[in-house]
Amino acid sequence: MSEAQFSIGIDLGTTHCALSYVEIARCDGEQVAQGVLPIPQLTAPGSVEALGLLPSFIYLPHPSELAAGDLNLPWTAEQDFAVGEMARSRGAATPIRLVSSAKSWLCHAGVDRRAAILPNDSPPEVARLSPFEASQRYLAHLRAAWDQAHPEAPFVDQEIVVTIPASFDPAARELTAEAAKAAGCANMILLEEPQAALYSWIEKSAGGWRKQVRPGDIILVVDVGGGTSDFSLIAVLERDGNLELHRVAVGEHILLGGDNMDLALAYAVAGKLSAQGTKLDAWQLRALTHACRSAKETLLGDATVAAVPLVVASRGAKLIGGSIRSELTREELAATLLEGFFPAAAIADRPQGRGRAGLTQLGLPYAQDAAVSRHLAAFLARQVAATDELEGFTGQLPDGATFLHPTAVLFNGGVFKSDLLAQRMLATINAWLAAEGATPARPLEGADLDLAVARGAAYYGYVRRGQGVRIRGGMARSYYVGIESVMPAVPGMQPPVQALCLAPFGMEEGSEAAVPAQEFGLVVGEPVRFRFFGSSVRRQDTVGTLLDEWEPDELQELNEMQTTLPGEGHAAGEVVRVRLHARVTEAGTLQLEALPHDGTTRWKVEFDVRANAD
Numbered sequence: 226m227s228e229a230q231f232s233i234g235i236d237l238g239t240t241h242c243a244l245s246y247v248e249i250a251r252c253d254g255e256q257v258a259q260g261v262l263p264i265p266q267l268t269a270p271g272s273v274e275a276l277g278l279l280p281s282f283i284y285l286p287h288p289s290e291l292a293a294g295d296l297n298l299p300w301t302a303e304q305d306f307a308v309g310e311m312a313r314s315r316g317a318a319t320p321i322r323l324v325s326s327a328k329s330w331l332c333h334a335g336v337d338r339r340a341a342i343l344p345n346d347s348p349p350e351v352a353r354l355s356p357f358e359a360s361q362r363y364l365a366h367l368r369a370a371w372d373q374a375h376p377e378a379p380f381v382d383q384e385i386v387v388t389i390p391a392s393f394d395p396a397a398r399e400l401t402a403e404a405a406k407a408a409g410c411a412n413m414i415l416l417e418e419p420q421a422a423l424y425s426w427i428e429k430s431a432g433g434w435r436k437q438v439r440p441g442d443i444i445l446v447v448d449v450g451g452g453t454s455d456f457s458l459i460a461v462l463e464r465d466g467n468l469e470l471h472r473v474a475v476g477e478h479i480l481l482g483g484d485n486m487d488l489a490l491a492y493a494v495a496g497k498l499s500a501q502g503t504k505l506d507a508w509q510l511r512a513l514t515h516a517c518r519s520a521k522e523t524l525l526g527d528a529t530v531a532a533v534p535l536v537v538a539s540r541g542a543k544l545i546g547g548s549i550r551s552e553l554t555r556e557e558l559a560a561t562l563l564e565g566f567f568p569a570a571a572i573a574d575r576p577q578g579r580g581r582a583g584l585t586q587l588g589l590p591y592a593q594d595a596a597v598s599r600h601l602a603a604f605l606a607r608q609v610a611a612t613d614e615l616e617g618f619t620g621q622l623p624d625g626a627t628f629l630h631p632t633a634v635l636f637n638g639g640v641f642k643s644d645l646l647a648q649r650m651l652a653t654i655n656a657w658l659a660a661e662g663a664t665p666a667r668p669l670e671g672a673d674l675d676l677a678v679a680r681g682a683a684y685y686g687y688v689r690r691g692q693g694v695r696i697r698g699g700m701a702r703s704y705y706v707g708i709e710s711v712m713p714a715v716p717g718m719q720p721p722v723q724a725l726c727l728a729p730f731g732m733e734e735g736s737e738a739a740v741p742a743q744e745f746g747l748v749v750g751e752p753v754r755f756r757f758f759g760s761s762v763r764r765q766d767t768v769g770t771l772l773d774e775w776e777p778d779e780l781q782e783l784n785e786m787q788t789t790l791p792g793e794g795h796a797a798g799e800v801v802r803v804r805l806h807a808r809v810t811e812a813g814t815l816q817l818e819a820l821p822h823d824g825t826t827r828w829k830v831e832f833d834v835r836a837n838a839d
Contacts, residue, residue, distance in 0.1 A: 228382075229249065229382060229383045229384040229412065230248065230249060230250065230378045230382075230383065231246045231247065231248055231249065231375075231378055231383045231384070232246065232247040232249060232383070232384045232386065232683050232684075232685075232686030232687045232690075233245070233246045233371070233380070233383050233384065233385050233386065233683060233686070234246070234247075234386045234388070234416075234421070234678075234679045234680060234681065234682025234683030234684070234685070234686060235364065235367060235385065235386065235387045235388065235405075235410075235679060235682065236388050236418075236421070236676075236678040236679035236682065237281075237328060237360065237363060237364065237387055237388060237389070237401070237405075238281055238328065238450060238451055238678070239281060239326055239327075239328045239329055239450055239451030239452030239453070239482065239483065239484065240280065240281055240450075240451030240452075240483055240484075240518070240639070241278040241279065241280055241281055241451070241639075241675070242264075242278070242279040242280075242281055242363050242366075242367060243261065243264075243277070243278050243279070243675065243676055243678070243679035244261070244262040244264065244367050244370070244371065244679055245259060245260065245261050245262070245676060245679040245680040245682070245683040246259065246260055246261075246262065246383075246683050247259050247683045247684060247686065247687045248260075249687060249690070252687060252692065254692060254693070255428075255431060255432045255692075255693050255694075256431065257428055257684060257687060257693075259428065259680060259683060259684065261277060261676055261679070261680070262367075262370060262371060262374060263275035263276065263277060263374075264276055264277070264278070264279045264309070264366075264367065264370045265298065265299055265370055265373070266279055266298075266308060266309030266310055266311070266366070267296065267298070267307045267308075267309060267310065267311035267312075268309075268310045268311050268314075269311055269314075270291055270292070270295035270296075270311070271292075271294060271295045271297070272311075273297075273298060273299065274310075276309070276310060277675070277676070278675060279308065279309045279363065279366065279367065280309050280310055280312065280313040281325070281327065281328065281363060281451070282308070282309065282312040282313040282316055282323060282324065282325050283306055283307070283308050283312050283323070283324040283327075283354065283359055283362060283363075284306060284307040284308075284311065284312035284313075284315050284316045284319075284322055284323055284324075285306050285322045285323075285324065285344075285351060285352050285353075285354070286305075286306070286307070286315075286322065287322070298369070299373055300369045300370075300372070300373055301369070306362075308362060308363065308366045309366070312324075313515070313519070314519075316515060317512055317515035317516050317518075317519065318512060318538055319512075320344070320508070320511040320512050320514075320515055321344060321346070321347040321348060321351055321508070322344065322347065322351055323344055323515070324343045324344055324354055324359050325343075325344075325515075326451075326452055326484055326589065327343060327354075327356045327359035327360055327363075328356075328360065328451075328452055329452040329453070329480060329484070329589050330342070330343060330345075330356035330359075330589065331356040331357065331360055331397060331400055331401065331404075332390070332393055332394070332396075332397035332478065333356075333589055333590065334394075334396065334783070334784035335590065336356075337355075338355060338356045338357055338400060339355050339357050340355050341353035341354055341355050341358075342355060342356070343355070343356060343359060357400060357403075357404055360401065360404040361404045361407050361408045362408075364387075364404060364405055364408035364409075364410065365408040365409065367408075368380045368381075368408055368409045368410075371383075380409055380410075381409050381410075381411045381412075382412075383412065384412050384414075384686045384689075385405070385410040385411075385412055385413045385414070385686075386413075386414055386415075386416050386421075386682040386683065386685055386686045387401065387402075387405045387410060387413060387414075387415055387416070387682070388415070388416050388417070388418045388421045388678050388679070388681075388682050389401050389415050389416070389417060389418065390417070390418055390448075390450075390453045390455050390478070391417035391418060391419050391420070391448075391455045391456075391457050391475035391476070391701055392453065392455055392475060392476055392477055392478035392479065393478070394478065394759065394783050394784065395704065395757070395783070395814065395815045396783070396784050398415055398813060398814050398815075399814045399815075401415065402415060402813075402814050414686070414689075414734070414811060414813060415813035415814070416681075416682050416685050416813070417455075417457065417472075417475065417701065418448055418450070418455060418637070418678050419446035419448045419455050419456070419457035419475070419637065420446075420457065420459075420472060420681070420685070420696050420698075421677070421678045421679075421680075421681035421682045421685065422446060422448060422635060422637035422672060422677045422678055422681055423444065423446055423459060423470070423635055423681065423696065424680075424681035424682070424684045424685050424688070424696070425672060425673065425676075425677040425678070425680040425681030425684065426635055426669055426672050426677070426681075427681075427684070427693070427694060428680065428681065428684040428693075429672070429673075429680075434694075435468055437633075437669065438461045438468070438633060438669075439461065439468075440461055440462050440463040440468065440618075440619050440620075441461065441462075441618070441619040441620035441621075441632075442460070442461040442620065442632045442633055443458055443459070443460055443461075443473075443612070443620060443629060443630065443631045443632050443633070444458070444459040444460075444461065444470075444631065444632070444633045444634070444635060444669070445457075445458055445605075445631035445633070445634045445635070445654070445666070446458075446459065446634075446635045446637060447597075447601065447634060447635070447636050447637070447641075447650060448636075448637040448638050449481075449482055449483075449597060449637075449638040449640045449641065450482050450483065450637075450638045450639070450640075451482050451483040451484060451638075451639070452480060452482045452483070452484055453478065453479060453480060453481065453482050454476075454479045454481045454482055454592075454597050454600060455475070455476060455479075456475065456476035456600075456601060456604045457472060457474065457475045457476070458472070458473050458474040458475075458608060458611060458629060458631070459471065459472050459473065459696060459698075460473050460611075460612055460615055460618050460620070462615070462617045462618045462619065463617065463619075464617055468694070469617075469694075469697060470694065470695075470696040470697065471615060471618075471696070471697045471698055472696055472697070472698030472701070473608075473611045473612055473615060473698070474604075474608040474611040474629075474701075474761060475701040475702070475761060476600070476604045476761070477604075477761065477781070479592050479600055480589055480590055480591045480592055481566075481591065481592040481595065481597065481600065482638070482640070483518070483521070483638075483639065483640060484591075485566070485591060485592075485595055486521065486561070486562055486565075486566060486640065487514050487515075487517050487518040487521060488514050489561050489562075489565050489566075489595070490514075490517040490520075490521060490553060490557070490558065490561055490562075491510060491513045491514040491516075491517045492510075493557060493561050494513060494517060494535060494551050494553060494557075495510060495513060497551060498549065498551055503549055505537070505549070509537050509538070509549065512537050512538065513535065513537050516535045516536065516537060517535065517553060519533075520533035520535060520553040520558075521553070521558060522639065524553070524555055524558050525558075525639060525640070525642040525643050526639075526642055530555070531554065531555055532552045532553065532554040532555065533552060533553050534550065534551075534552050535550065535551045535552055535553055536548050536549070536550055537549045537550075537551075558643075559643070559645055562640070562643070562646060563645060563646065563649055565595055565596075566595050566596065566597050566646075567596070567597055567598055567646055567649045567650055567653070568596050568598060568599075569598070569649075569653060569656075570596060570598040570599050570602055570653060571602070571657075572602050572605070572606065572627060572628055572657040572660065572661075573602070573606075573627070574598075574599045574602050575599060575602065575603050576592065576593070576594035576596065576599045576600050576603060577593070577594045577596075577599070578593050578594070597650070598650065598653050601650075601653075601654075602628070602657070605628040605629050605631070605657075606627055606628040607761070607762060607778070608628075608629045608761075608762070609622070609626060609627065609628050609629050610629075610762075611629055611764075612629070614764060614765070620632075623661060623662060623663070625661075626661055627661065628657065628661075630658055630661070630663045630666075631654065631658075631666045632664065632666055632667070633666055633667050633668070633669050634650075634651060634654060634666050634667070634668050634669065635668075635669040635672065636650070636668070636672070636674075637672060637674060637677055637678070638674060639674055639675060641674055642674050647668070651666065651668055654666055698731060699730070699731040699732045699733040699734065699736075699809070700728055700729070700730060700731060700732045700733075700809060700815075701730075701761070702730060702759045702760055702761050703726055703728065703729050703730045703759070703760045703763050703764070703766050704726070704727050704728045704757065704758070704759050704807075704815060705724040705725055705726050705727060705757065705758040705759070705760070705772070705780065706724070706725050706727055706755060706756070706757055706758075706805075706817065707722045707723070707724060707725075707755070707756030707757070707758065708722065708723045708724070708725050708745060708771070709721075709722055710722070710723065721773075722756065723771050723772060723773055724758050724771070724772040724775065724780060725740065725743075725745075725769070725770070725771050725772075725805070726766040726767065726768060726769060726770040726771075726772075727740070727768065727805065727807040727815075727817060728768070728807050728809060728815055729764075729766055729767050729768060729770075730760075730761075730763070730764045730766075731764075732809050733809065734809050734810065734811050734813050735809065735810070735811045736808065736809055737806065737807065737808030737809070738768040738806070738807055738808070739768075739804065739805070739806045739807075740768055740769045740804060740805040740806070740807075741768065741769050742769075743769060743771075743804070743805075744802050744803065744804055744822060745802075745803055745804075745805065745819075746800040746801065746802065746803070747790065747800065747801045747802075747803045747819050747828060748790070748798060748799075748800055748801075749790045749791065749792035749795050749797075749798075749799055749801055749828070750789070750790070750791070750792025750795055750796065750797035750798055750799060751789060751792075751797050751798045752787065752788070752789050753787075753788065753789070753790070754785050754786065754787045754788075755785060755786040755788070756782065756785050757782070757783040757784070757785065757786070758780040758781065758782050758783060759780070759781055759783050760779055760780045760781070762778070762779055763775075763779055763780070768807070790828050791828075793826070794826075801821055801822075802821065802822035803819040803820055803821050803822065803828070804819070804820045804822070805817065805818070805819055805820075806818045806819075806820055816829065817829070
């Protein structure tokens with residue numbers, strides 16, 4: 226393999242993918258030679274255009290739907306599906322053949338993410354893909370587009386950075402990394418999207434970022450994307466005369482973003498049609514949702530557009546033109562998103578739950594409360610002590626503070642193309658600060674909301690070579706494995722479970738740690754389950770810390786693993802004395818190994834990437 230000429234950043238987004246690159250040899254310190262790859266894709270049958278973004282949609286046409294050659298791309302004539310703009314537009318009219326939100330499904334622990342389940346509500350005759358395969362296809366498309374544009378610098382020889390939500394758990398991280406490697410990302414590392422957005426802001430400042438922040442600052446990154454809302458806190462401190470950035474907290478996984486907003490807009494338009502005497506069925510509502518997504522992007526991206534027409538195919542023969550027509554206005558967009566997703570809230574407000582039915586359709590586990598502002602309030606309150614033990618940090622909270630006070634805010638995600646939404650969010654944050662006598666937070670401006678994540682990822686690949694400024698932080702959470710206590714059988718009582726810390730908060734990529742002076746019993750040769758936990762607030766725990774009890778908001782249980790560990794040389798069900806060893810790979814995934822007290826066999830215990838492991 227030749228030396229990498231480029232650092233490539235890939236934003237594997239819920240609604241769009243993008244690819245940016247840094248030409249390493251042409252960079253000098255913080256002066257970076259960076260570009261964005263135009264991505265060839267089908268925009269209509271037989272028509273290929275190079276666009277700045279690749280919509281994250283796959284269309285699975287009926288065998289007789291298209292003519293020969295309609296799906297050809299510059300690098301293949303063998304493909305039987307469409308990726309990108311044509312997939313999105315054609316799927317809006319025939320949603321049962323449209324694969325969307327694959328990224329959200331990829332992190333859904335309640336399904337087998339390797340199983341062909343998408344589109345999730347399509348009839349049996351429609352072909353399906355797994356969330357894993359859909360992600361792999363997006364990445365493979367980007368790889369082919371790169372190789373066509375840069376045959377002198379093959380994709381597999383470059384340094385690749387793929388972005389993920391900060392809230393992805395270890396299983397979703399591992400599955401994303403595996404999909405990327407299967408698509409040809411051989412030299413691949415993962416980067417959290419809020420960090421990528423901040424890297425992009427740093428790069429675009431050409432060194433000027435040091436004049437915009439100062440020691441003691443807390444930067445809040447609010448990233449509302451197509452599928453998730455991500456929050457991160459980054460502290461600014463000074464060491465040896467240099468400014469340093471340390472990521473000190475990330476939020477929980479919140480499935481709340483553009484997908485929810487598209488559906489809300491569709492219901493608003495459907496209500497308008499209903500008042501006019503037109504009722505939509507479930508199929509039409511789904512098609513209207515896709516149409517509203519496109520209209521939303523148009524309105525947010527072009528302030529001169531007052532309204533976007535909407536057309537939904539009719540299911541009957543009585544309507545003129547065979548379609549239902551309406552429009553989405555800028556006023557309707559603002560009212561639905563502003564009051565529904567960014568309502569004014571107090572810092573003491575918390576996301577609201579609701580009573581749930583005993584039976585529900587299988588689908589994504591969306592957040593029950595659509596108010597991003599209330600989720601943010603809960604996050605800032607939970608992280609009030611995030612900087613207490615950060616060496617060298619000079620920021621101070623006033624006595625009685627109920628939340629960590631951000632001093633600067635960076636917005637990311639296409640939703641914040643609307644100044645109205647960004648200003649509402651900033652006004653809400655500053656109202657919280659004013660109530661506790663703090664200075665208002667200032668916005669960090671200049672980010673490209675469509676391309677910031679991809680650009681920041683490419684810049685990060687360059688920074689890892691020792692250039693520019695690097696955000697420190699390591700693991701975003703502390704991770705634990707459940708240890709079952711030994712006790713006599715008691716009717717109706719399960720043995721207590723302790724939580725053993727494997728990887729503490731801040732453990733750096735490429736590092737490893739052995740659990741000190743402790744041995745445990747590992748059951749081999751028969752089916753067992755492993756329970757895993759994560760915490761975004763317990764920063765004091767170290768490798769080997771064993772918790773007997775914890776508060777419900779301190780540890781959250783993650784996807785468990787069901788497996789049978791090989792028992793060569795041991796009887797089925799035998800308990801083997803082992804020591805535990807954890808490592809964080811360079812790619813940013815977590816691995817756990819069990820080493821026997823005597824012998825050379827090693828058992829690798831991975832965080833589950835399937836709902837039902839073998």
